[in-house]
Amino acid sequence: MSKFKKKVVVKQDIPTSSMPDVVFMLLFFFMVTTQLRETNINVKQILPEATQLKKLARKSLVAYLYIGEPKKIEEWGKEAKIQVNDVFIAPKDIIQWVNQEKSKLNEFERDLMTVSMKVDVETKRGIIADVETELRRANARLVLYSTRQKAEDN
């Protein structure tokens, strides 16, 4: 006679009845967090890395500006370009763009508008400084240099 007891058969099924619920929950999460990108970025975008990052408090108060070498070099050349809302603009058009962005906001919020500059690592300071001068003229003086988080702190 065996010393060992016969093993109890354990039910091994994972209950699948709640799977649709789980999936729906995930679905709703992604539906809520998704934002379809309305602009195609036509400049190279490898953002620099930094450690002291600040988050932007309110997304509605942010205007985006992209600077970098155009992706289509044969069409636009190798010189770094400024892109806002799907089009390339010259530095002198920035004041107009800022005013346009500000007019979308409520009057009391206009001075709180932040310009988020997404600048490619290879871009030279010259063009960025030109943009900054125009931003100063346009009285949009809150600027965020968009960066990635640096992994280690050294």
Added chain:
Amino acid sequence: MPRSTPDIPNASMADIAFLLLTFFLVTTTVANDKGLSIILPPPPEALPPDVDVKIQERNLFKIQVNSFDNILVEGNPYTGSMRELSDQIKEFVLNNGQNPESSDNPEKAIVSYKTDRGTTHKRFVEVLDAVQRAYYEIYAERAGVTTKKWLEISGDLADPDNRKLYDLGRGRTAEGKPEIPMNVSIAEPSKVGG
């Protein structure tokens, strides 16, 4: 009369949900807007013309970067790490007149940062990061929090507790000005080759 019970087949519901889920998974872009924030000076036209502000040499910490991304700190070539640069700036700001070569007090201390038009954005951000780190670490230490926590606090000043810590970190004089202001002057870049 028997009523026919309308049934919607729901066996495929999970599949449909999965399909939608995959769609949103693929199209989602997580908003990752983080970075170094600065406040630009007023427009050049608004500044009073030809006012020479005299700043003593000892109260200036000069950082220059040329078009080859080489750094000069206080006029000497610098090859050390960004961490060491932050430590040097901290020492300079908190000198309080001890070393006659360094700043009088934190209020007067100015970090002057000048680049060339040919400097890359990568280098610019790296050095600016080191400068900001120096100040944030001073603030965080005074407020008794970690630097990370400090950055969170300064992003949300509507909370009175945060405000208190913020004022503790930066110090607050009777006129409501910070005792240790972040005086970072980012000068207009020089022409290529400088």
